[in-house]
Amino acid sequence: MPIVVNLNKCKGCEECIASCPYDAIEIKEGKASINEYCNFCKTCLSVCPEGAIEEIEGKFFIPETSSIGNYRGVLIFAEQREDKISPVTYELLGVGRRLADDLNVELSAALFGASEKEAEELIRWGADKIYFCDDPVFKQFNDEPYARLLSLIIETYKPEIVIAGATPIGRSFIPRVAARLGTGLTADCTSLSIDRETRNLLQVRPAFGGNIMATILCPNHRPQMATVRPRVMKRGEYKKDKKGEIIYIRADNIPFRTKVIDTIKEVSNITVNLQEADVIVSGGRGLGNAKGFELLKELAVLLGGTIGASRAAVDEGWISYIHQVGQTGRTVCPKIYIACGISGAVQHIVGMQSSDIIIAINKNPEAPIFNIANYGIVGDLYEVIPLFIRKIKEVKAISS
Amino acid sequence: MKIIVCIKQVPDTTEVKINPETGILLREGVPSIINPYDLHAIEAGLQIRERVQGNVTVITMGPPQAETALRDALAMGADDAILLTDKAFAGSDTWATSYVLSMAIKKLGADLIICGKQAIDGDTAQVGPETAEFLDIPHISYVRKIEEVTENSVRVQRMMDEGYDIVESSLPVLLTVLRELNEPRLPSLKAKIAAKKAVIKKWASSDINVDNNKIGIKGSPTRVKNIFTPEARADRIILNGTLEEQVDKLAKELRELKCL
Numbered sequence A: 001m002p003i004v005v006n007l008n009k010c011k012g013c014e015e016c017i018a019s020c021p022y023d024a025i026e027i028k029e030g031k032a033s034i035n036e037y038c039n040f041c042k043t044c045l046s047v048c049p050e051g052a053i054e055e056i057e058g059k060f061f062i063p064e065t066s067s068i069g070n071y072r073g074v075l076i077f078a079e080q081r082e083d084k085i086s087p088v089t090y091e092l093l094g095v096g097r098r099l100a101d102d103l104n105v106e107l108s109a110a111l112f113g114a115s116e117k118e119a120e121e122l123i124r125w126g127a128d129k130i131y132f133c134d135d136p137v138f139k140q141f142n143d144e145p146y147a148r149l150l151s152l153i154i155e156t157y158k159p160e161i162v163i164a165g166a167t168p169i170g171r172s173f174i175p176r177v178a179a180r181l182g183t184g185l186t187a188d189c190t191s192l193s194i195d196r197e198t199r200n201l202l203q204v205r206p207a208f209g210g211n212i213m214a215t216i217l218c219p220n221h222r223p224q225m226a227t228v229r230p231r232v233m234k235r236g237e238y239k240k241d242k243k244g245e246i247i248y249i250r251a252d253n254i255p256f257r258t259k260v261i262d263t264i265k266e267v268s269n270i271t272v273n274l275q276e277a278d279v280i281v282s283g284g285r286g287l288g289n290a291k292g293f294e295l296l297k298e299l300a301v302l303l304g305g306t307i308g309a310s311r312a313a314v315d316e317g318w319i320s321y322i323h324q325v326g327q328t329g330r331t332v333c334p335k336i337y338i339a340c341g342i343s344g345a346v347q348h349i350v351g352m353q354s355s356d357i358i359i360a361i362n363k364n365p366e367a368p369i370f371n372i373a374n375y376g377i378v379g380d381l382y383e384v385i386p387l388f389i390r391k392i393k394e395v396k397a398i399s400s
Numbered sequence B: 001m002k003i004i005v006c007i008k009q010v011p012d013t014t015e016v017k018i019n020p021e022t023g024i025l026l027r028e029g030v031p032s033i034i035n036p037y038d039l040h041a042i043e044a045g046l047q048i049r050e051r052v053q054g055n056v057t058v059i060t061m062g063p064p065q066a067e068t069a070l071r072d073a074l075a076m077g078a079d080d081a082i083l084l085t086d087k088a089f090a091g092s093d094t095w096a097t098s099y100v101l102s103m104a105i106k107k108l109g110a111d112l113i114i115c116g117k118q119a120i121d122g123d124t125a126q127v128g129p130e131t132a133e134f135l136d137i138p139h140i141s142y143v144r145k146i147e148e149v150t151e152n153s154v155r156v157q158r159m160m161d162e163g164y165d166i167v168e169s170s171l172p173v174l175l176t177v178l179r180e181l182n183e184p185r186l187p188s189l190k191a192k193i194a195a196k197k198a199v200i201k202k203w204a205s206s207d208i209n210v211d212n213n214k215i216g217i218k219g220s221p222t223r224v225k226n227i228f229t230p231e232a233r234a235d236r237i238i239l240n241g242t243l244e245e246q247v248d249k250l251a252k253e254l255r256e257l258k259c260l
Ligand SMILES: Cc1cc2nc3c(=O)[nH]c(=O)nc-3n(C[C@H](O)[C@H](O)[C@H](O)COP(=O)(O)OP(=O)(O)OC[C@H]3O[C@@H](n4cnc5c(N)ncnc54)[C@H](O)[C@@H]3O)c2cc1C
Pocket: A283, A284, A285, A286, A287, A309, A310, A311, A312, A313, A324, A325, A326, A327, A328, A329, A330, A340, A341, A342, A343, A344, A345, A346, A347, A348, A351, A361, A362, A363, A364, A367, A379, A380, A381, A382, B014, B036, B120
């Protein structure tokens, strides 16, 4: 809804001007004035000391509320790769179950490819119903057939909420589904909950490189769609004898114009997947050279973990891109994240801030990484890490 | 070959600072730039034009000031630039933005459309695939290498979680590109001066036949309910003492937390 300045309250203090990410506020005749650049991001609302900037409610929308009531239930997209359920799917079942229980509705899952056995597993992880299609078309990920079939399922069964993983697969084809169905989609959510009064889904996501968080609504369209950042939500509960129903979906005449010719795995000398690891030892420009990663590897192996990196280290060519953590790399959420020689730029922090424990080693006490670290050591990593390695070996020797 | 590159003007978020007391975004003096991914999209368009004959048109939907982004793209070597600007577009979410872009692309006609993977202000990565769906054409996301372009097909490498896929598509197709795809060229001084004088076409909603109920804040399914700053971690401990003592303490804490 439009943002306006209450001229009676505005004192012309100009606080709001600097806060606007879009340069949309000017001073006219001593009062703030919002121009056409306004993106309705609402950052200014909380800045004004007089509370003079307001959002006015208006009847701008053509409500489709009449049909909203026809939509019921929560649907998750159960991602698979090489016939195995992807880890993010269990997290979706966790959050999906919670939302479905809050709304008192069913939780269903759409599974394309993989096997009936995997479909049954989804039930034990919390789903009541599985829409399962094992047409060979779905063996490999391909945007158009995936988007077509999921749209078809949504049109037929009309869930009020649809969620998928914010993985390369989910982020690529889910937007097509939203465009096709004419509904809203919120990318990369870090928290989802229900507004009990309206049954609306409250979708929280980072914006401006994680500098601020926004709550997004999709009030007048159904389904409400969101992708969820991997490793942020908790997995559901596994119940061995939970029962559910599998509905077999046929995929006839699904067109596609792109063809996956080959799938190439990039082998790294560290095989553990970043998003699976319990411990990540990450290195930045502070390592000074590629050899520094050898030291980090020693520490990582000792802790049963893997290696991450900042973009600066990747750009230097010290380590391959698959190790990059952050906005343009992976989002990780290990039990322990050890940042070595990483300054803590927002683009890096957004990718690791939800780790359980963050340890920072940096020789600059002013480095922003210390603002988010649970444990900070100010010092040269080439002194600290060998000491730390020695210490861990000692501890391990005692306890074994 | 008709190539269209979609670009967005964004605040340079790497320069955005937070006021530590109020937790509010400080934008003063932060420059507006072409979304960094989109520079790679422009470069990709220019390189393809050099390989197979054709022309590159750059489009953006935004406020009048977004014209500067288009001039920068012209200076890099784009043939043509169009600014989609109208008060009625303001407040568009990704759905409405994609609808507007698709209507402009329909009017222009294109064999290949190139977008950045995502825009750094919103990070949604949705506009590319949504635009493709509106156009009813295929798309390939996260392109890290363009292996081959012919008159009626492309073959590219698409980045995935554990490596990459080689994907082929017929034309027309929409690609969204990663930064490792190429190194964007820097414009020459001469090109910059020429671009300053270039005439930039401006299209309003009536020029592209859009349904006014589907654009701007009115046509956007999503709404921003509120904005807040993420909480800082409450449980911070900066260790002190000699390095040896600090490391000892750390190992002890980790042991207590059963991490060692
Ligand atoms: C659009 C965009 C997307 C981006 N995406 C990402 C992303 O996904 N991931 C990412 O990481 N970055 C990303 N960046 C880059 C980010 O802004 C930073 O430039 C980058 O994270 C910095 O990496 P760094 O901390 O390793 O290097 P620097 O900032 O150079 O920091 C090096 C640190 O090491 C310390 N140091 C030096 N020597 C030692 C020593 N011997 N012992 C201990 N400490 C030492 C220094 O004090 C310093 O704090 C992105 C940027 C942009 C514009």
